[in-house]
Amino acid sequence: MYRNLRGRPGRVLAAVTVAQFVFALDMSVVNVALPAIRTDLGFAPLDLSWVVHVYALTFGGLLLLGGRACDLYGRRPLLLLGLAVFGLCSLAGGLAQAPWQLVAARAGQGVGAAAAAPAALAMLTATFAEGPRRVRALGVWSAANAAGGALGVLAGGLLTEYASWRWVMLVNLPVVAAALALLPADGPAEATGAAGERPVRSERRERPDVLGAVLATAGVGLLVYGVVRTDVRGWGSPATLGTLAAAVALLAAFAVAETRACAPLLRLGLLRSRWVAGANVLVFLAAAGQFTAFYFVSLYLQQVLGLGAAATGLAFLPFSAGLVAGSVLATRVVAHRTPRAALVPGAVLAAAGLAWFALIGPDGGFLTDVLGPSLVTSVGTGLVLAPVAAAGTTGVAAREAGTASGLLNSSRQLGGCVGLAALATVSAHRTGGATDPAALNDGYATGLAVTAGLFVLAALVAIGVLPRRRPEAPGRPDPLTPAADRPDPAANRLEGTRS
Structure with a gap:
């Protein structure tokens, strides 16, 4: 990635980990504060959900564009720009005096996160060559991402109850400042790809794929909007x-446009890699399960057990x-084996924990109904989310690291949105509109049981799609990438002499 950064990769890892933590934190920190926000700013009941939805809409809709x-x-300029926009919009949200101001600030946060999140992951994968060091770095990044989502509920509850809901926005500022301070000041230098190849230097910058960007952003945005x-x-x-039909039509048009573009936003051949395709399906399912579990367990604790924020x-x-x-456990496993070795048992363990969660009762308690399944589910989820980033960037050339990272983050966002919306509907159908604790408990238990599925x-995806053998060592082409889509070293050398 950056030649000077390779001499101090720990600082790069620290910066991108802190950045990813704050993006994940912001997905959940606001949820617990919604009642206080509605009271203070005077939100209409049907408009309050936009405080959550608009962030998911802009974040998910712009991730592919941000990655490309x-x-x-x-990567560094996009990370700096994204963090700056995210921080300024967090400040604006904390100072909001009207509903539209808070919604606009949340939309701006999503734009900033969509620029910075794929740049952060691409910076990490380019700094650490494929192998144990990259696996360990991605393990730290994944742990921060998972912990940010979980700790967002804790931070939101404590800040809302003991300070003000405004601090669920303002708390982002010191975290963003820390990420900016940790990021090395080096300028860009020549990059090295996942397979050891160096990108072709060219005096002419590639023209952005404007049509692909418009179709992808509109298609993904409409999909998220229709679901939420x-x-x-x-x-x-x-x-x-x-809305969903229009989203599908736009995404189909995007796929056609990418086959004809000179510099596509997403090279469709990238999806023919079993690592990339399998990881994106996995992260979609895992994010749907994680987001939904947070949602149902939080509601169970508050509306059935009667706990405060x-x-x-x-x-x-x-x-x-x-x-x-x-x-942490996944990082140690994947350092010696393939990501599949952690993904399969992790998914099974998470499913078992959620099935245990589905046994919650209206007369239950934290120690009897929550603690045990929380530990089993979370360890299993960690085993899944940590190696999936390594799987999704295996064999990806440096010139497409941002695209692969944006795609992985987009799958995560879409999984969370679609899963939560679909299973919230399942839960509501089960309760039949009743609001007593027993009926609510029944609905939440049903949702958690489906989440286990x-x-x-x-x-099953990890078993059937991801390869059993280890990824190829750096310097050798990834055999899972079709020959037609592999970079041609001879062509690169020829082009390099022409430059």
Whole structure:
């Protein structure tokens, strides 16, 4: 990636880990504060959900564009720009005096995260060559990502109850400042790819794929919008079906456009790698399970067991600890074996924990109904989320690291949005509109049982799609990438002499 950064990779790892932590934190920190936000700013009940949805909409919709932009214009500049936009919008959100101001600030946070998140992951994968060092670095990154999502519930509860809801936005500022301070000041230098190849230098910068960017952003954005609004319109409404149909049409047009583009936003041949394709399906399923588990367990603690915001946040501490422990364990496993060796048992363990969670009762308690399944589920989830980033970037050339990272992050975002919206509908259908604790408990238990099935599917994908053998060592072409899509070293040398 950057020649000077390779001499001090620990600082790069620290910077991108802190950045990913704050992006994951922001996905969940606001949820617990929603009642206080509604009271203070005067949100209409149907508009309050946009505080959460608009972040997912802009973040998920722009990730592919952000990933390609960091390949074209540099990872460090995009990371700096994204962090700056995210921090400024966090400040604006903390100072908001009207509903529209907070919604606009959350949209801006999503834009900043969409630029910075793929740049951070691409910077990490390019700094650490494929092998044990990259696996360990991605394990740390994944642990921070998982812990940020879990600790967001804790931070949101404590800040809302003992300070103000505004601090769920302002708390991002010192974290962003830390990431900016840790990021080395070196300028870009020549990059080295995953297979040891160096990118072709050219005096002419590639033209951005404007048509692909428009189609991908509009398609993914409409998909996220259609899904997140099912809480109001329902899955079978004409508005939902029309929105989803338009999203599918735009994404199909994007696929066609990419086959004809000179510099595509997403080279479709990348998806023919079993590592890349399998990892994206896995992270979609795992994110759907993780987001949904957070949602149902949080509601169970508050609306069935009657815990307050701070107590609910504290109840997620074992979940956070388990996620970190699972990520550390996965790193040690994958250092000596393939990512598949951690993904399969992790998905099975997470499914078992969620099936245990599905036994919750209206007269239960934290020690009897939450602690045990929290630990089992979180360790299993950590075993899945840590190596999936390594799998999704295996064999990817440096020139496409941002694209692969954006794709992986986009799959994570879409999985969380689609899974949560779909299973919230399943849960609501089960309760039949009743609001007593017994009916709510029944709905949450049903949702958690279906969530367990998502991790069973993830295990099957890991078994059926991901290869058994280890990734090839750096310097050798990835045999899982079709020959037609591999870089031609001879062509690179010829082009280099022409430059």
